[in-house]
Amino acid sequence: MNYIPISPSERDAMLATIGVESLEDLFKDVPARHRFPDLNLPPALTEMEAAAELQELALGNENIRTELVSFLGAGVYNHYIPAVVDHILRRGEFYTAYTPYQPEISQGTLQAIFEYQSMIAALTGMEVSNASHYDGATAVAESVNMAFAQFRGKRTKIVLSPSVNPQYRATLRTYVQGMGLELSGDNSSQISTLDSLLSLVDTNTALVIVQYPDFFGRIYDYTTLIAAAHAQGALVCVATNPTALALFKTPGAMGADIVVGEGQPLGIPLSFGGPYLGFFTTRKQYIHKMAGRLVGETVDSRGQRAFVLTLTAREQHIKRERATSNICTNQGLMALASAVYMSLLGQTGLRQVAELCYHKAHYAAKEISKIPGYELCFDTPFFHEFSVCCPRPVVEINDHLLEHGILGGYDLGLDYPTLADHMLLAVTEMNTKDEIDALVNVLAEVSHD
Amino acid sequence: MTEPTIYELSSPGRTGVTFPEPDVPCAQLPDALLRADLPLPELAEVDVVRHYMHLSRFNYSVDGGFYPLGSCTMKYNPKINEDTARLPGFAFTHPLQPIETVQGNLALMYTLQEWLKEISGFAAVSLQPAAGAHGELTGVLIMRAYHHDRGDEKRVKMLIPDSAHGTNPASSGMIGLNVVQIPSDSRGNVDLAALKTACDETVVGLMLTNPNTLGLFDEHVEEVVNIVHECGGLVYGDGANLNALLGVLRPADVGIDVMHFNLHKTFSTPHGGGGPGSGPVGVAARLADFLPSPIVGIVEEGEEDEPPLFGFITPEKTIGRVKAFHGHFGMIVRAYTYITMHGAEGLRQVAEYSVLNANYLLARLRKTYHVPYDRICMHEFVAEGKVEGSDVRALDIAKRLMDYDFHPPTNYFPLIVHEALMIEPTETENKDTLDRFADTLIKIAEEAKSQSELLHAAPHKTPFGRMDEVKAARELVLCCWLPEDYSSQ
Numbered sequence A: 001m002n003y004i005p006i007s008p009s010e011r012d013a014m015l016a017t018i019g020v021e022s023l024e025d026l027f028k029d030v031p032a033r034h035r036f037p038d039l040n041l042p043p044a045l046t047e048m049e050a051a052a053e054l055q056e057l058a059l060g061n062e063n064i065r066t067e068l069v070s071f072l073g074a075g076v077y078n079h080y081i082p083a084v085v086d087h088i089l090r091r092g093e094f095y096t097a098y099t100p101y102q103p104e105i106s107q108g109t110l111q112a113i114f115e116y117q118s119m120i121a122a123l124t125g126m127e128v129s130n131a132s133h134y135d136g137a138t139a140v141a142e143s144v145n146m147a148f149a150q151f152r153g154k155r156t157k158i159v160l161s162p163s164v165n166p167q168y169r170a171t172l173r174t175y176v177q178g179m180g181l182e183l184s185g186d187n188s189s190q191i192s193t194l195d196s197l198l199s200l201v202d203t204n205t206a207l208v209i210v211q212y213p214d215f216f217g218r219i220y221d222y223t224t225l226i227a228a229a230h231a232q233g234a235l236v237c238v239a240t241n242p243t244a245l246a247l248f249k250t251p252g253a254m255g256a257d258i259v260v261g262e263g264q265p266l267g268i269p270l271s272f273g274g275p276y277l278g279f280f281t282t283r284k285q286y287i288h289k290m291a292g293r294l295v296g297e298t299v300d301s302r303g304q305r306a307f308v309l310t311l312t313a314r315e316q317h318i319k320r321e322r323a324t325s326n327i328c329t330n331q332g333l334m335a336l337a338s339a340v341y342m343s344l345l346g347q348t349g350l351r352q353v354a355e356l357c358y359h360k361a362h363y364a365a366k367e368i369s370k371i372p373g374y375e376l377c378f379d380t381p382f383f384h385e386f387s388v389c390c391p392r393p394v395v396e397i398n399d400h401l402l403e404h405g406i407l408g409g410y411d412l413g414l415d416y417p418t419l420a421d422h423m424l425l426a427v428t429e430m431n432t433k434d435e436i437d438a439l440v441n442v443l444a445e446v447s448h449d
Numbered sequence B: 001m002t003e004p005t006i007y008e009l010s011s012p013g014r015t016g017v018t019f020p021e022p023d024v025p026c027a028q029l030p031d032a033l034l035r036a037d038l039p040l041p042e043l044a045e046v047d048v049v050r051h052y053m054h055l056s057r058f059n060y061s062v063d064g065g066f067y068p069l070g071s072c073t074m075k076y077n078p079k080i081n082e083d084t085a086r087l088p089g090f091a092f093t094h095p096l097q098p099i100e101t102v103q104g105n106l107a108l109m110y111t112l113q114e115w116l117k118e119i120s121g122f123a124a125v126s127l128q129p130a131a132g133a134h135g136e137l138t139g140v141l142i143m144r145a146y147h148h149d150r151g152d153e154k155r156v157k158m159l160i161p162d163s164a165h166g167t168n169p170a171s172s173g174m175i176g177l178n179v180v181q182i183p184s185d186s187r188g189n190v191d192l193a194a195l196k197t198a199c200d201e202t203v204v205g206l207m208l209t210n211p212n213t214l215g216l217f218d219e220h221v222e223e224v225v226n227i228v229h230e231c232g233g234l235v236y237g238d239g240a241n242l243n244a245l246l247g248v249l250r251p252a253d254v255g256i257d258v259m260h261f262n263l264h265k266t267f268s269t270p271h272g273g274g275g276p277g278s279g280p281v282g283v284a285a286r287l288a289d290f291l292p293s294p295i296v297g298i299v300e301e302g303e304e305d306e307p308p309l310f311g312f313i314t315p316e317k318t319i320g321r322v323k324a325f326h327g328h329f330g331m332i333v334r335a336y337t338y339i340t341m342h343g344a345e346g347l348r349q350v351a352e353y354s355v356l357n358a359n360y361l362l363a364r365l366r367k368t369y370h371v372p373y374d375r376i377c378m379h380e381f382v383a384e385g386k387v388e389g390s391d392v393r394a395l396d397i398a399k400r401l402m403d404y405d406f407h408p409p410t411n412y413f414p415l416i417v418h419e420a421l422m423i424e425p426t427e428t429e430n431k432d433t434l435d436r437f438a439d440t441l442i443k444i445a446e447e448a449k450s451q452s453e454l455l456h457a458a459p460h461k462t463p464f465g466r467m468d469e470v471k472a473a474r475e476l477v478l479c480c481w482l483p484e485d486y487s488s489q
Helices: A008-018 A023-027 A047-059 A083-089 A107-124 A136-150 A166-175 A194-198 A223-231 A284-289 A316-322 A332-369 A394-403 A433-448 B045-056 B079-085 B103-120 B132-149 B167-174 B192-198 B221-230 B285-290 B329-365 B394-403 B431-450 B452-456 B469-475
Strands: A157-160 A182-184 A205-212 A235-240 A258-262 A278-282 A295-299 A305-309 A385-389 A422-426 B124-126 B157-161 B178-182 B203-209 B234-239 B258-261 B281-283 B295-300 B309-313 B381-384 B420-423
Touching (some): A047 B329, A083 A332, A083 B045, A107 A332, A136 A258, A194 A223, A205 A223, A278 A284, A316 B167, A332 B045, A394 A422, B103 B295, B132 B203, B132 B258, B157 B167, B329 B431, B431 B452
């Protein structure tokens, strides 16, 4: 099966117009000894057969909608996605368009991104949002590029809290290879306090990166930390969870210079790790060093309000090797998903989701802490995720939970040597009280075994 | 015919979705940490649906018409791909689930890695990079890591032909390499003499787009690769134009060392209004240990009727992780679906017909529009958007095409052609569409001579006219509403 709408006679007519005899004649520039290799691929399937094959593969998984009850988060979360979101995403006018290079016939995408920028700015308490990055991890990495450019490379130290998602930190380390930067604080064996983190900030520090809520689910007010970092002339980037921001004080209000995060909780399915959405916001004064696409308002030749990609002189196709980043696409359709989600939920719905997460997580934490052998690791306020010290290795507990159809929490010992036997559990509006009680029962069972 | 913004449509007290009341006791919220207000819009479900429906009508799309945007491969996106990617077994799996519970996902990823290896000739593939530019970044990091691993730290120079893709210089610059531009010769190939001069012991490698952005296959590709290899450099292949080579040439066979694939160009995953893309990277055997981690491998061999156990493997000298998790899985499912429906013969037809369509348009247009590097092209070609005896420019021609319900070609790129119009029809267009497009461009050339003002002011029939880009950049209104501390500055 292919999608080529040309008949053999049309093909022959076209070849005649071109002035060659066969399709093969079009490829004479390709070295003859390598031309037309035999590819060892399975025989082509019809759509009917392909649908069955893919269904078979999908059935080879245990999904968290119909087979498993999930308490796993660690950066991405199981939320309810209203039906409208996917119906809008399936409009061919949106998903089969490309980057809006021609604004006269791309106002749908442009206005949707403009509104996305507006809602993300509202959520984070920041002045400017770009059109998005690949995911939360790369958005964090790009904050380093931006800060480095802001100081024209003269400040060479980045202070990175170990309580930032380990995958974000790993991505950042990859991105900064060869930039001559010193990464300070990025030590998983020593989970720093705010004070110990601050002691690393000096006048050579370009950027301080913290997470809110942090990887362990904790919520801190970073106002004092940010002021102290600013006193040293450093910028501060806060990586955040957008659902939490429906309830809690914004990083913008705390004084952050850059606020980024993983937008997946805003109406994007888990889909085994992607595609997701990296949101990226900053203050207007830093806008020229921000990477990524940006949509601005203007008027067209008929006097109508309209939208265009703006400040393109910052970008790779103009600035070439002097650009802050090489990013070309954004996550257009994922940004649209989150915009539809935020539009539908609005302030009332998003707050409701955040409160449900909060109450359910706190109920779960309270019940788990009553089981002998289990203990909450921290007494800091938390949102919808919390760390539990367990009586047995997390992998054993999770095996047991899986037998009962429960996907347990994240094993913190995988990344943090001092947190062996510590589990990170996430609870969202998707988890019922019955499911939480079932989790508690099985955890109690495991501790008795 | 404008649409109000979502904030203008907002009315206090409306909501588009409600959630159940809590079934657990409510916990105390920490007052000192709460935000006071949440300035998100308030709309009912029907308001939201109509708003986005209205916006969608302002968009031109592949589903709606011909989109010959050069270098972007705007082919038809099969509908079945959208269905398979949304199967609950795929869509509702968490990336950190135990591998035993996601063997379907891992088998699919493993198989796609194998197929991409077969199609390209590379020894190993990572599916992690999120887009073409992200794959480039991954590739140049791998190239440098390879040199450093051999103790060769003096290589700081990346050679990039002037016919390469626009992101190449930024990808190299981003990791601190010095970019050296290599000119093209009169036939649009890499200028061999200039390449030889630039090659020395400080060269990391060459980033070669082949077919290049002129749509031409480099006639000396093997020599180009040899020259770079002889000075100890590596050759990066920009895979954005792989559509022309499916089943025609495996890039690794001519000595390319590393290349990214664009699943959203070659393998039909939709462009989504600017993403998400997907940019897997393939490498030759000597670079396999440097791929980003993790990649999918067999962690336990199967027995007789039992399938193997798939899991994640960290390459020995990996450059690290380039994003969270394992790549754009949803795009990976779509590409898998596409390849499984094509097979080897179908993929070769994709390349053949994409090249046929481009050459057909070239043949029909070369008498009207000058084509500076005029020979058999691959999947695209570049014409000059100029008409003798008229002052119209490529931009005017592009805008006028919209009045005839076509998406314009890429314009003003590549930079080596003045007033460039870069036309890539793809294989999924029929002869009637191509004829209508060619007829229209010929008609526009006539209009350019007789009524050039019509073109200067185009488009006329679209919902919006030309934009005041200066105003947008000067006033920088980037948000529907003004935060308080914004206006007080």
